[in-house]
Amino acid sequence: MRSVFSLVLVLGMALAGFAVYMVKGYVADTEQALIAERERAASSVATTDVLAVSKPVLFGDAITPEDVVTVKYATDFLPEGTFPTLADLFPEGEAQTRSILRPMDVNEVILASKVTAPGEITSITQELRQGMRAFTIRVDASTAVSGFLRPGNRVDIYWTGAFGDAPEETWLIGSAIELIAVDQSTDRNSVDQVVPSTVTVQVSPDDVARLAQAQADGRLTLSLVGADADLTIVPDGAQAITLPEAPEAPVIVADAPAPAPEAVPETCYTTVRRGTETARMEIACTN
Missing domain, CATH: 3.90.1210.10 (Antifreeze-like/N-acetylneuraminic acid synthase C-terminal domain)
Structure with missing residues (x-):
């Protein structure tokens, strides 16, 4: 009887110990889960x-x-x-x-x-900043960098022309001018490499007049500016185009007229005979 009691006691203690072990494990797992949940909650982003x-x-x-x-x-x-x-x-x-x-x-x-405003279609007006104007320049393969220009690029503008009878010269008239369209496209992500016939730049209203005069009086050529170039960007509305000034005409100084010759007084003579001799004598001149 005692042996049975002892066996039951041992089994009871073993079961109790196992139960305590299981409870501790469950509590530990629960605590770990709570800690992990708190960490997730702390790191969550609104x-x-x-x-x-x-x-x-x-x-x-x-x-x-x-x-x-x-x-x-x-x-x-x-x-x-x-x-x-x-x-x-x-x-x-x-x-x-x-x-x-x-x-x-x-x-x-x-x-x-x-995106455009509601109901609007894509056009060049979306590219123009306040106070700026669009001006179109005629180009070809030699004046437009062989078709490598894209909207958003910046270019230097050169003018080739002559003043009067002087030989042609080339001047830089604008630096880092922004292109907003190539032909009729304002797509900055276009991959088409075609030689354009026109490009459109964004300049001030006064610079539009300067470019129009330059294009009428000579030829405009574009030079592509690198993306990493150290640029000096002219603020919107400020003058970005500077035309060359015609050289001053030389001043021709006329030669002074030669002085009139002094009048030489007229002298009159007469011949006088004295015997066989003749003599020449000065007399007063008569009209």
């Missing part, structure tokens, strides 16, 4: 719902509500110009469209700087 494109879009494409999806974006890093709802992107209703100004990939957030 997000905001914004609109993005549901497909790749290119410059000039029109987007409708069917081309838009809602994505979550980190609130602390939300860029300026996002659209939270379709009503913000299409304020006049879902039948409205907006055109793309910059290419975007799938799920890329739509920004106000990447």
